[in-house]
Amino acid sequence: MTIFRPYHHNDADHCLRVFDSNTPRYFGPHERDGFVGFLQEPQRAHDYVVVERDDQIIACGGLASLDEETAGFVWGMVDQGLHRQGVGKALALARIEQAQAMGKRRVTLNTSQHVQAFYAGLGFAVVNVVADGHGPGLDAVEMSLNLPPHR
Template identity: 30%
Template sequence: MIRPYNVHDKKELFDIFKLNTPKYFDPKEVNDFEEYLEQHSVTYLIIEYENKIVGGAGCNFREKDNTGRITWIFFHPNYTGLGLGKKMVEHCLSILKLNLTLEKVVVTTSQLAYKFFEKFGFSLKETEQNYWGPGLDLYLMELPIDKNS
């Protein structure tokens, strides 16, 4: 089940985030994630599996450039390979596409996850070494939105 984030999810979500550190996130990013939740909690989604929080993702729209964003997507390591990431990205895309002015969706990820986003049609636009932290490169990806589909 995918549902909106609420403040009572914070501890469990941060425990999952820490399980993904330092493999997928640099330890200093926990502060950035906390700031995101403080400022944009209404755009964050939780995914539950068997009534347990197993991950989440941010999903928001910027009017100034008609761009959607999927951000801070991560899952409990014990629940990978179940199709939950696919389900979450598809859910975020369906929400973003409700905005008729949407022109593209942007994902900022790393060399560890960019191939996952390629499966949805995202293409790599730029990279920057050690952007997130040592050994974690920025992979900026975009998905243009076809207005005719």
């Protein structure tokens, strides 16, 4: 059974294992320190979730309120051994639903060219691309999704 639950600070090592499983293809090694700092911030229990299966954290991701109309995906990732099994889609859809419940009209994210097609399949459109923006060989791809009004 797959469970979504709020992040707790004792989950940090597990989330870092998920990060490490995606390095260097999806994250540059230099990004790890930024993720560590992010996980240590007190508000993570309110804006970050982990995904568990069989008592193991297999994914994590957050949603930040950027302004009155916009939310942004932050640090979303799935254990590399579980890619293409629907976990990432479930995590993304849960965050989109959360943004709608918050009354947001748009969701943005910053990813790489390796994940761009995944998010395009969910309706996100490319807004900007910066070659090597996340490091050598990792373009920074900004994407946006306009949301229908929440019912």
